[in-house]
Structures are given as C-alpha cells and as structure tokens.
Amino acid sequence: LLADFVGAARLDALGVFGYSDEEGTEAAGLPRKVAEEVVAERLERLSDLATELVDQRAAERLGERVQVLVEAADADGATGRARHQGPEVDGSCTLASGAVGELVWGKVVDAEGVDLVVEREDGL
Numbered sequence: 001l002l003a004d005f006v007g008a009a010r011l012d013a014l015g016v017f018g019y020s021d022e023e024g025t026e027a028a029g030l031p032r033k034v035a036e037e038v039v040a041e042r043l044e045r046l047s048d049l050a051t052e053l054v055d056q057r058a059a060e061r062l063g064e065r066v067q068v069l070v071e072a073a074d075a076d077g078a079t080g081r082a083r084h085q086g087p088e089v090d091g092s093c094t095l096a097s098g099a100v101g102e103l104v105w106g107k108v109v110d111a112e113g114v115d116l117v118v119e120r121e122d123g124l
Contacts, residue, residue, distance in 0.1 A: 002046065003045070003046060003049055006046070006049060006050060006053065007049070007053065009122065010053075010057060010058070011050075011053065011054060011057065012057050012058075012084045012085070012090060012091075012114075013048040013054055013084075013085070013086065013089065013090035013114065014053070014054055015089070016043060016046050016047045016050050017043070018040065018042070018043040018109055019034070019039055021033075022046060035090045047071065050058065050087070054091075054094070054114050055111070055113050055114060058091065058111040058113065058114050058116060059111045061108045061116060062108055062110070062111060063107060063108065064081040064107070064108045065105060065106070065107055065109075065121075066093070066105070066106060066108060066116070066118060067082065067083060067103055067104070067105050068082050068093045068095060068098075068103070068104050068105075068106060069075075069078040069081055069082075069101075069102075069103055070082065070095070070098035070100055070101065070102045070104065071087075071100065071105075072100065073090075073097070073098050073099055073100055077094060077095060077096050077097060077098075078094070078095045078096075078097055078098030078099075079092050079093065079094055079095070080092065080093050080098065080104075081093055081097065082116065082118075084123065089113070090115075090118065091113070091114035091115045092115050093106075093115070093116045093117070093118045094115065094116070094117050094118065095118050095119075095120055096119070096120065096124065097120070097124045098120070104120050104121075104122070105120070105121045105122075106118040106119050106120045106121050107119050
C-alpha cells in the first residue's frame with residue numbers, strides 16, 4: 001500500500017527509515033511487533049523504489065525552466081537549489097556561474113540522480 005502511494009505520488013524527494021520503538025511512546029508498549037528482519041527487508045525494498053522514483057522525477061525535469069537560489073560559488077561554477085529542493089536534503093542544482101544569494105532562471109539540461117544541471121538563461 002505504501003509502495004503504491006509512493007509510486008503514484010511523483011515525489012521530488014523522499015526519506016525512508018525503518019520503524020523502531022521510542023522510549024516513552026505508546027507504540028513501544030504494544031504487543032505483536034514486526035520482526036526486525038521484516039522491517040529491514042521492507043526498508044530496503046522501499047528505499048530502492050524511492051531512489052528509482054526520485055531519479056526518474058529529476059530526469060523528467062529535463063527542459064523545464066527553474067529558478068535557482070545560488071548558495072555556493074567558486075571559479076569552477078555555482079551550486080544552489082530550485083524551489084522544489086529543500087536545503088541539504090533534496091538534491092541541488094549545478095550552474096556554470098553565479099553569485100551567492102543570486103536568484104537565476106535557467107533550463108534543466110541534465111540530471112545526475114536527484115541533482116540537476118541547469119543552464120542559465122542569460123548565458124553566464
């Protein structure tokens with residue numbers, strides 16, 4: 001059921017983790033726990049699916065126009081994130097150039113996993 005939702009949701013990013021009891025919660029005292037081996041198998045299966053789907057979603061963005069907030073820049077280029085990318089967790093965008101804090105528009109020209117390569121519209 002969860003795998004069906006994940007497949008249909010077309011998420012840009014997805015974090016997956018296995019269940020574990022947390023001290024002081026009601027769930028920690030419930031009987032009939034799922035075996036650790038089953039949790040591990042489900043986690044692996046869902047993690048593999050999540051990776052496949054978010055990589056597909058990034059590839060689907062090829063040709064899309066995005067606005068990127070530049071967060072780091074040096075002589076080799078710049079990196080930042082588009083609106084759908086959360087800081088430090090949801091991939092990033094690579095550009096040929098940019099200044100930290102700058103908002104630039106560009107077109108997605110490549111995807112490297114969840115990360116996007118963006119060509120600036122102004123050609124810089």
